Amino acid sequence: MNGADLLCETLLANGIDTCFANPGTSEMHFVAALDRQPRIRCILGLFEGVVTGAADGYARMAEKPAATLLHTGPGLANALANMHNARRARTPMVNVVGDHASYHLKFDAPLTSDIDGLAAPMSDWVGRATDAETMGETTEAAIRAAMTGQGQVCTLILPADAAWSETSAAMPQAIALPQAKAPDAALVAKAAKMLGNGQQTVIFVSGRALRANALEVLQRIATKTGARFMAQGSNGRVERGAGRVAIERVPYPVDQAVAALAGTGQAILIGAKAPVGFFAYPGKPGSMLPEGCEILDMVEKETDLLAALQALAEVVGAGDDIPLTLNELKRPEAPAPGALTPEAVMASVVRHMPDQAIICDESVTSGRNFFPLSHSAPAHDFLQLTGGAIGVGIPMATGAAVACPERKVIGLQADGSGMYTLQALWTQAREQLDVVTVIFANRKYQILLGELKNVGANAPGENASRMLDLDKPELKWVELARGMGVDAVSVDTAEAFEAAFADAMTRKGPFLIEALI
Template identity: 45%
Template sequence: MFAAESLVRTLINQGVEVCFTNPGTSEMHMVAALDRVEGMKSVLCLFEGVATGAADGYARMAGKPACTLLHLGPGVGNGLANLHNARRAFAPVVNIVGDHAVAHAALDAPLTSDVAGVCAPMSRWVGTVRTASEVSTLAVEAVRQSYGPERGVASLILPADCAWSDQEPDVIETVDLPPLRPVSDASIEAAVKALSAAKSPILFLGNDACLEEGLEAAARIAAASGARLFMDTFVPRIARGHGRVSPKRLSYLGSEAIQELAGCDLLLIAGTKAPVAFFAYPGERGEFTPDGAQTLTLGGPADDIIGAMNALAERLGPAEPVPAPERSQMPKIFPDEPLNPGYVGISMSRHMPENSVLCDDATTSGMGVFPWTGAGPKHDWLCLTGGAIGAGMPQAVGAALACPDRQVFALCGDGAAAYTLQALWTQARENLNIINIVFANHSYLVLNFELARVGAGEPGPAAQQMLSLDNPKMDWVKLAEGFGVPARCARTAGEFDAALHAAVKAGGPQVIVAEI
């Protein structure tokens, strides 16, 4: 046995059961260890951004980390964008990065780089194995650090000679992992007093507060206090569908968000922070909290916010529950109407199975789908927390492996999908139950919108070319089929409805190109 086997066995003992890999020469002993040791599934990804995005999606749905296996500094560099999304989602990820053998690094070979420096911006912890004897202990520390208590990316750098060493460090059995921090009684009592004194309070939710148990507690708090319920615009995971309370999703547009929060005299924050604009705009405020309103934080991402909200609801006392939406009848589809995101949302509410998972990387189109699914089948909606596009198809890979009995959807803009379309190959190889909906508007539509918002004027020919994807248009049916995934194109509401019904029935990976 070589040291890498001890590392894999130790990770398995800590509950790490999946590895998303894009290895190179420095990682070959880890590859061999994953082959020899039973208990960890290895999933090959053709691009590191797919591996890191899949680890993010897995963590959000499984509530525990998968690991990655990436090749030196350039490999982890390729995966940084989706590690950024994972960091912003407070998703636990164990990011294993191979490095040159310790003595070889001094030779400054072509792939030599500052691996720790590349990992650091997206990691809450970076550790480097210095000798083979540290392999198991640092593997445990990486898992512990991914759990936080503020969960996130823990990067472990593994030099090749520490992996190939025939020294056999002890395999470490299961250890206790850090729990979320309890919220103090004083903080809960302060929230009771503030809600009792407020005339127009808002309970502002994010992260774990938007899971089903958190929303149930939020409904009880709202019923007892009269608070309005809002949530972050981009939440890691939202429990939605009939029978579940649906907070108002704060508008992405700053002027609209300010209007939505206007008049509140208390912003009680649960699981997140006070809302701010995604970007700065000339003459607009970056902070959305109304002037004069009290801001009080019940707890943040590192805190046991669900426990705190349940305790707060108990102290406020019983009240009539806030009504949750019943399963609604969807509006009639006019089959010959040109397709738009609203029709996609209606069809999804008609056909998606109960307890589906939706990975949203569709920016403008996703916002159009979202309202139509709120009273549809129960589902979990994963948002683009960090704004780094190219997350949807990889996230869907991880979600499907975490929840193999659930239907998974990836909602992708065509520009976003082009970042990580290699995920389709992994979906086909693993025969994952994923329906990828690619909104083909043949432009970076959100940037056309943003160009006007920032006051940069009307786009001229050069600017239009930088925002357009229609010269040439991408043929998503051929691209999908080239990666082994069946695909069809829909241009009308009726064509999309029929395509979605057929895709759900067929199972396995599918692509529907929504021409809008």
């Protein structure tokens, strides 16, 4: 057994049986070791951003990490944007990044780089395997870190000689994973006191506080105390739809967020961050909360969020006897015939999506109406872009489909950001994943046109338009998808989209609809 074999055995002993990969020469011994492990499913991504984006989507749904395999520093650099998104989503992830043999680094070969330095800003933990004998211990440390708290992005650097060297280490066993911390009784008591002092209070939640059972506890707290509750603007996963508690998010536009939170005197954070503007804008506030609002972070980083909510409910007397208000299933009518609009697309999606679908949303401006429209849709999981680094949507849907092959995955995808990682369509075709991708083809970076206005700039002239429009030539998504092995159709009317999406829900395997809006 060599170091690479020990790495594989340690992953398997701890339940990590999926590896999204884009390997190179330095990782060939790890590739050979994976080839000896039929229990590990290896999935090729044609770009490293696809690899880490898919690992993100996988772990959000599987609630355990996947491994990734990346090639030296430049390969890691290609993967960093979606590692950033995963870190913001608190996704557990174990990235294995190959490096030159330790004795070869002194020669400064072309692919030599500071992998540790590249990994650090987008990783919660970075470690380097020093030799084959300690490979198991180093891998265990990475897994333990990945499963700490809500989840962490971890990067394990694998020198080639540590992979190919033989080891006499014993076969690994499952490690004891970190246990979530119990809520701090003093912080819970302080939150309860705030909820009882008569001031207007908003409880902000994220992470596992957005699972269905946690939201029921949260609603009972709000009913008992008169507080409001909201999700932060970007969240890794929300369990929502019919039979579940409705929750709104902090709006993205600054003016809307400020208006929604006007009059708030107190904010209690449970797994969430205090709401701030995504960017700074001239003449607008950075905090979305009123000046002087008292903020209490009720939980530490590694606290069990459900337990924290239950503890708060007990202190304020919000018991199970308080009735819940749950969403009732209600599908919209078919949209009126005519030109296709984002609103018509969303109506058809909610009208035909099946129970227990997984929605992966990177529709940016075009899809903002989906969230309020789908409160009464069939029960579903909602995954979204969390870190603002566009290009996660199609890979995220790919990973979610790997994690949950029995569930329909629906990707709501802006055309501009979709081009960052459209190679994920090829992976969907190769793995025959049950994903329907809806491309909002407005043929422009619509969000940036809005941001140009928000920062006080003039209407776009020729140079600005050439940087923000996606025309001349127009993107042809049907041809792009078919070139990746995914069947596709293009529609430009509400009735055509209604028919195409209804048909797509009856299909198995990957399919793409270009919605010309």
